[in-house]
Amino acid sequence: MSSIEKDKIPSSLSSSSSSSSLPLSTPFVDFSKGINGFDKVILRESRGSSAEVYLYGGHVTSWKNDHGEELLFLSSKAAFKPPKAIRGGIPICFPQFGSHGTLDQHGFARNRIWAVENDPPPFPTNTLNKAFVDLILNPSEEDTKIWPHSFEFRLRVALGPGGDLMLTSRIRNTNSDGKPFSFTFAYHTYFSVSDISEVRVEGLETLDYLDNLQNKERFTEQGDALTFESEVDKIYLSTPTKIAIIDHEKKRTFVLRKDGLPDAVVWNPWDKKAKAMADFGDDEYKHMLCVEAAAIEKTITLKPGEEWKGRLELSAVPSSYCSGQLDPQRVLQGS
Numbered sequence: 001m002s003s004i005e006k007d008k009i010p011s012s013l014s015s016s017s018s019s020s021s022l023p024l025s026t027p028f029v030d031f032s033k034g035i036n037g038f039d040k041v042i043l044r045e046s047r048g049s050s051a052e053v054y055l056y057g058g059h060v061t062s063w064k065n066d067h068g069e070e071l072l073f074l075s076s077k078a079a080f081k082p083p084k085a086i087r088g089g090i091p092i093c094f095p096q097f098g099s100h101g102t103l104d105q106h107g108f109a110r111n112r113i114w115a116v117e118n119d120p121p122p123f124p125t126n127t128l129n130k131a132f133v134d135l136i137l138n139p140s141e142e143d144t145k146i147w148p149h150s151f152e153f154r155l156r157v158a159l160g161p162g163g164d165l166m167l168t169s170r171i172r173n174t175n176s177d178g179k180p181f182s183f184t185f186a187y188h189t190y191f192s193v194s195d196i197s198e199v200r201v202e203g204l205e206t207l208d209y210l211d212n213l214q215n216k217e218r219f220t221e222q223g224d225a226l227t228f229e230s231e232v233d234k235i236y237l238s239t240p241t242k243i244a245i246i247d248h249e250k251k252r253t254f255v256l257r258k259d260g261l262p263d264a265v266v267w268n269p270w271d272k273k274a275k276a277m278a279d280f281g282d283d284e285y286k287h288m289l290c291v292e293a294a295a296i297e298k299t300i301t302l303k304p305g306e307e308w309k310g311r312l313e314l315s316a317v318p319s320s321y322c323s324g325q326l327d328p329q330r331v332l333q334g335s
Ligand code: BG6
Pocket: 085, 105, 106, 188, 212, 233, 234, 265, 267, 292
């Protein structure tokens, strides 16, 4: 980032290590400039899939399959302008999910400038993956005024040879005052769907959830897979590690696999809330669905020196039909 572009960004938004220069590009990992001069990283796999990650927010903004089809939703009105988080893609919610806490909604990681880390601590790598980038966020002095803790947040974004997108977060308590800290977390993934009324989510039926639209009251999901006909904002608790989003019209199924993230948020603002959001098109709610792998109900507590890991793996596969109807077992087992 040039010094001029850097000047546009308030110092409180920059992580302390964001001044490091970017590594050289390779055929798999390309460092370039994105919207409003923000640094971005493009991951490319040899079969044609790709992903884009902005250092602003450590934010995945694009994930394309090997036909070049976009799989994530990014609002046409997304403002790439601090302190607003980018509307769409995969914002990282840390150290607070939601607004129940002392911090702004969804914490500050999503509107800080992350740095590329060239030599992160050892990572159990899949040697087949060449398209990956390691990012790091350290708190700035300003950050410690609002959240008085020292931490290292390492994020690896990787694209598998088959086009799967993998995000691994490692958060370490580096407090020198002996104090533990607690946090909540989410990968706030916006999936691109053809038509929200043609979509169903499998893997959450019969689970308990907290309804954000009803003062976080606890309910139990009834019946079959989830379908959508109005605003939804629910935190499903203790969910299975696999969740499927089936897009009938596109004949595409997204499969989420998660580890270390027991909860899952399902959110669609629908028409009224969509109109109230300045960085979201009035009708765009029809083409997105957030299913967010998260750790919310039980906060995560780390003592100094301890590290937490939370992993999300996304794949997009053609939907399989069974006598005109999707068979939930087949979708989840066969993926
Ligand atoms: C979801 C929350 O995760 O994010 C919703 O459950 C919230 O309550 C939505 O409205 C969007 O939040 P924001 O801060 O990005 O507008």
